[in-house]
Amino acid sequence: MKNYKSLLLLTVLLLACSKSSVEKAKSVSPEDFLVKDNEISGWSKAGTYWTAATAGDLSTYINGAAVIYTSRGFVEGAEQEYQGTILGGSVSVHVQIFDQGLPENADAVMEEVYKGLISPAEWVDGPGERAVIERLPLAQTILFQRARYYVKLDINDGSEEALNIIKAFANNVNGKFTEAGIE
Amino acid sequence: MQSLITRRKFIDQTIRGTAGAIAASACCGRFADSSASPAALSRVVTVRDDQAVDKNVINAAVAQIMMNAGIMGLTGIDDVGEAWRSLFPGITASSVIGIKINCLFSSMATHPKATATVVEGLKQMIVDGNPFPENNIIVWDRSDYDLTKCGYTINTGGTGVRCFGTNSSYTSQSYSISGASKQSISRILTDRCAFLVNLCVLKNHGISGVSLSLKNHLGTCSDPGGMHDNYCNPSLASLNSLSAIRDKQVVAICDAFLGTISGGPDHSPQVAPKSLIFSRDPVAMDYVGAQMLKANGCSTTSLTGASRHIATAGQSPYNLGTSDPAQMEQILIENPSLSTHAPRDSKNLLADGFEIDPNHPNPFNSDTVLSYSLARSERVRIEVWNSHGGKVCTLFDGERAPGRHAHVWNGNSETGSPVSSGIYLAVFQIGSTRRTLRMDLLR
Numbered sequence: 001m002k003n004y005k006s007l008l009l010l011t012v013l014l015l016a017c018s019k020s021s022v023e024k025a026k027s028v029s030p031e032d033f034l035v036k037d038n039e040i041s042g043w044s045k046a047g048t049y050w051t052a053a054t055a056g057d058l059s060t061y062i063n064g065a066a067v068i069y070t071s072r073g074f075v076e077g078a079e080q081e082y083q084g085t086i087l088g089g090s091v092s093v094h095v096q097i098f099d100q101g102l103p104e105n106a107d108a109v110m111e112e113v114y115k116g117l118i119s120p121a122e123w124v125d126g127p128g129e130r131a132v133i134e135r136l137p138l139a140q141t142i143l144f145q146r147a148r149y150y151v152k153l154d155i156n157d158g159s160e161e162a163l164n165i166i167k168a169f170a171n172n173v174n175g176k177f178t179e180a181g182i183e
Numbered sequence: 184m185q186s187l188i189t190r191r192k193f194i195d196q197t198i199r200g201t202a203g204a205i206a207a208s209a210c211c212g213r214f215a216d217s218s219a220s221p222a223a224l225s226r227v228v229t230v231r232d233d234q235a236v237d238k239n240v241i242n243a244a245v246a247q248i249m250m251n252a253g254i255m256g257l258t259g260i261d262d263v264g265e266a267w268r269s270l271f272p273g274i275t276a277s278s279v280i281g282i283k284i285n286c287l288f289s290s291m292a293t294h295p296k297a298t299a300t301v302v303e304g305l306k307q308m309i310v311d312g313n314p315f316p317e318n319n320i321i322v323w324d325r326s327d328y329d330l331t332k333c334g335y336t337i338n339t340g341g342t343g344v345r346c347f348g349t350n351s352s353y354t355s356q357s358y359s360i361s362g363a364s365k366q367s368i369s370r371i372l373t374d375r376c377a378f379l380v381n382l383c384v385l386k387n388h389g390i391s392g393v394s395l396s397l398k399n400h401l402g403t404c405s406d407p408g409g410m411h412d413n414y415c416n417p418s419l420a421s422l423n424s425l426s427a428i429r430d431k432q433v434v435a436i437c438d439a440f441l442g443t444i445s446g447g448p449d450h451s452p453q454v455a456p457k458s459l460i461f462s463r464d465p466v467a468m469d470y471v472g473a474q475m476l477k478a479n480g481c482s483t484t485s486l487t488g489a490s491r492h493i494a495t496a497g498q499s500p501y502n503l504g505t506s507d508p509a510q511m512e513q514i515l516i517e518n519p520s521l522s523t524h525a526p527r528d529s530k531n532l533l534a535d536g537f538e539i540d541p542n543h544p545n546p547f548n549s550d551t552v553l554s555y556s557l558a559r560s561e562r563v564r565i566e567v568w569n570s571h572g573g574k575v576c577t578l579f580d581g582e583r584a585p586g587r588h589a590h591v592w593n594g595n596s597e598t599g600s601p602v603s604s605g606i607y608l609a610v611f612q613i614g615s616t617r618r619t620l621r622m623d624l625l626r
Contacts, residue, residue, distance in 0.1 A: 048289045048332050063287050063325065064407035065449055068389065081289065089238055092451065094290055116389040118445040118482050134445060136453035138239060141446060154290060156239055156451035 029053075030078040030097035030149070033176040040084075040168050047081035047092065068112055069098055073105035075148075082169075086161045093169055096152045103129075106150040110143055113152070117141070126167075127151075127174030135163065142170045147182045224512040225464035225505050227471045228256040234520050234589075235457040241296045241440050244543065244550040244591060245520040246459075250300035250436075252519040253461040257434070264307035270433045270463075271378050276311040279319045281376035281431075284335075285384045285399050286324045290451045292333035293384045296549070297438040297459075298322055301380060302344050303544075322346040323371045325402040347371075353405040358425055363418035364409030372403060373427050381435040381465065385442035385456065385472055387481045391415035392489030394448050395469040396435035397423050397496055397503075414489050420496035423465065423503055435468040436461050444481035454479040466497040466504030467511050520552070521587070537561065537613045539620065546623035547594075553578065553609050553620070554589035564612040567592055567622075570605055578609075594624055601626075 031051050037044045052058040053076050058066040061079070069077065077098040084091055100106040107130070114120055114132060120143075123131040128146030140163055142153040151173055155166040230253040234245045251263045260266040268274065282301055284293035302322070308315040318341060324330055326348035327337050338346045353367035360366050372379060383399040390411050391398055397419045401407040410418045423429060437460040441452030456475055462468035470493055473484040486494040486506055497506040505511065539555040553565060563583045567575040576597040578590045592609070596602050602624065609620040 059408050060326075060328075062449065064390075064401050064411050065287070067408055067411050070408070092290070094451070096449075113389065113446060116387075116446045116483070118480055136445060138441070138455060139443075139451040139453045141450060152449075154449075154451050156290065 028180050028182075029076050030099050032180065033097050033149070033173050034078060034080045034095060035082065035169055035172045039172055040082075040165065043082045043084035043093065043165070043169075045080055046083040048094065049080050051078045052076065069100065069109060072108045072112075073101035075099040075101045084165070086157055086159060086165065089157070091155060091157045091162060091165075093166060094152075094154045095169060095173065097173065098150045100148055100150055103145075103147050106145045106148050109150045110145045113143055123167075127170050128177075131170070133163070140166055142166055144170060144174070146174065146177050149177065149182065225462060225467035225510060226257060226512045226514065227460065227462040227464070227467050228253050228514045228516065229458055229460050229471060229475075230256070230516045230519060231456070231458040232518050232520050233457065234518070236440050236455045239441065239452060239455070241294055242550060242591065243296045243299065244547070244552045246296050246440070247300045247303060247544055248520045249459050250297075250304055252516050253436070253459050254304055256514055256516055257461045257463070263304055264309055267304045268308040268310065271308075274308075274310055274315075274378070276313060276316060277319070278310075278377040279321060279375050280305060280315075280378045280380065281372060282320065282322045282380045282382050283372070283399060283403065284322060284324050284330075284382050285386075285394075285402060286329040286333035286335065287402065288449045289332045289334075290449065291384060291386055291441070291443050291447075293382050293438050294440060295334045297440065298335075298382060299549075301382060301436065317344045318342060320344045321371060321375060323369070324348055325369075326350050329402075349403075351405075354427075357405070360404075360410070361417045361421040362412055363421070364406050366404040366406055366410070366422060368405070368425065368427050369403050372431065376431060378433050379428070379431040381432050383435065383437050383472075385437055385439040385458075385476065387444050387447040387476055387483050388489075389447065389483075390489075391419065391492055392483040392485070393469065393473045393476055393481075393493070395437060395472040396465045397469050397492060400428055403428065414491055416492040417495045417501070419492040420498075420501040420503065423496060424501045429503065432465065434461065434463050435465040437468060437472045439472065439475060442476060442479060444476055444479050462504075464504035464511075466493060466506050468504075469493045469496075470506045470508065470511070471513065520589075535616070537616070539611055539618055542592075542609060542620050542622050545621075546625045548625050550591050550593050551622055551624075552589055552591055554587065555611065555613070556587045557583055557585050557613070559585050561614045562612075563588075565590060566610045566612075568608045568610055569602070570607070575602060575607065592622070594626075 050061040055070040079096045082093040117134045120132040120134045123133045128144035131144035134141045137158050139156050144151050153166050153169050155162045230249040232245050232249050254266045258266040258269045286292045306317055330348055335346050349369040349371055352370045354373055357365040357367045381396045383396045386394040388394040400422055439456045439458040441455050443450045443453050460471050473490055477484040483489040494506045496503045536558045542551045542553050564580045565578040569575055604624050604626040607622045611618045
């Protein structure tokens with residue numbers, strides 16, 4: 001009888017912990033990992049912003065381009081545009097964060113996007129489990145994947161200064177993953 | 184309404200200033216034979232100008248010159264208003280013209296400055312004895328949300344150019360599309376517009392290879408997500424062959440001032456072709472657009488690969504145009520902003536030592552170009568004054584070498600604040616000679 005009671009108590013505890021984990025997992029969303037105003041000095045939120053928790057929502061914001069995510073386990077997504085200046089010129093950064101449910105789904109999305117790049121380079125000491133940078137004359141892109149999250153960052157400036165800025169954005173997002181215990 | 188560029192003058196200057204032209208057919212006198220039917224071959228006009236883009240920012244005045252040059256080159260008619268009017272058979276003062284733009288991603292959308300150049304051209308049409316009413320122009324895309332995020336202002340009122348989204352108002356009837364889900368069509372197109380201008384943007388695309396005029400209509404249909412199987416092929420051809428689209432679309436124009444070549448469609452501009460592409464044949468236009476992307480490094484432009492929908496659209500049963508360059512008449516107009524500034528009378532230049540061209544556009548609402556030519560090095564000072572005699576700003580003060588020079592006034596004061604509508608004077612001090620130009624700013 002004593003053993004039975006112990007087993008019951010253990011089960012209840014396990015269920016409570018399990019519920020707590022699920023609630024914790026649900027309590028974070030891609031929006032929580034977006035860079036806040038002036039966390040990157042001089043860069044503030046401006047322009048495009050959306051969050052999507054269903055395939056329908058995502059289609060509302062990015063139309064047919066939603067397919068790449070919705071066909072690979074899409075759970076939630078968020079985008080925020082930021083504006084700042086580089087060498088006196090106005091520049092925009094777009095940050096998109098997608099929760100694809102499972103690491104393999106996030107990796108599959110990243111691989112699909114990666115295949116479409118013409119000159120990607122691995123960012124060896126970059127954020128997440130895998131990160132790539134593409135530098136083109138007028139714009140630069142960073143993709144990285146960490147756990148079930150796929151992150152895309154884009155800046156409309158091809159300079160070294162812009163590369164440092166977009167790297168700072170990527171590292172900031174990655175730091176928020178760490179703070180949230182995303183492994 | 185005053186033409187931005189006068190008739191024969193533009194053509195003469197454009198030909199004189201054109202650095203080169205490519206043509207798949209005999210087109211030595213390409214502007215001279217304005218009676219020739221463009222339908223004989225699919226004519227595609229590419230206008231490129233070195234001054235069109237600076238650090239990702241489009242020069243509105245140069246863009247207008249390019250748009251005017253392109254539409255005249257496409258039609259062979261050397262008047263902007265008449266050239267546009269020729270595209271709309273049977274147009275009346277009550278006809279409505281839609282301009283379908285692409286505003287899906289704010290990072291790479293049809294630029295408002297490009298759209299404004301089409302609007303300005305349409306307003307120069309004389310229809311039933313009057314300028315075409317601007318309220319009969321609808322700039323549209325999928326939703327108000329998309330338009331707003333890309334810098335457009337929603338206007339559903341009775342004055343001004345209208346601008347609004349479909350906002351889920353699609354036809355109750357749905358149409359079968361080969362290789363895709365059934366689609367309903369925007370009621371802006373089916374119920375309101377008699378004619379359509381397809382104003383797309385230069386993008387590559389991870390699924391369809393490229394996203395040009397044919398793919399722009401994914402913002403016209405109700406379920407674009409259901410159109411992406413098999414590289415969007417043959418769904419894009421099938422969609423574009425619906426009569427609501429095929430019969431109303433009179434011209435496809437690609438805003439190729441900037442473009443994406445990698446990882447599209449959702450990226451910031453990566454290259455600056457500084458171009459506009461024009462054709463009545465959407466397949467030919469997309470072919471030339473794909474070639475432009477390829478020339479800039481894009482790897483998804485193969486008509487037998489990812490971009491196969493272009494070839495399909497040109498084949499039976501769709502027959503929307505041609506993707507065969509041998510069936511196209513390709514025209515390249517280079518640097519029209521320089522050619523319209525060309526000194527028209529070298530005798531004046533030699534006699535006075537300089538010649539000042541009329542600023543253009545004039546009237547203007549964002550930028551106007553002040554250009555002049557010097558026969559010898561001179562001290563030059565250019566100031567803008569208001570009609571009350573107050574100095575607004577100094578545009579230039581310094582030595583200039585012989586040759587042609589140009590400055591843009593963006594309607595701002597010395598401190599960068601926009602000035603109000605009104606009459607302004609450009610005061611040129613060249614050596615010991617002073618000349619003025621009147622400029623009409625309309626906000």
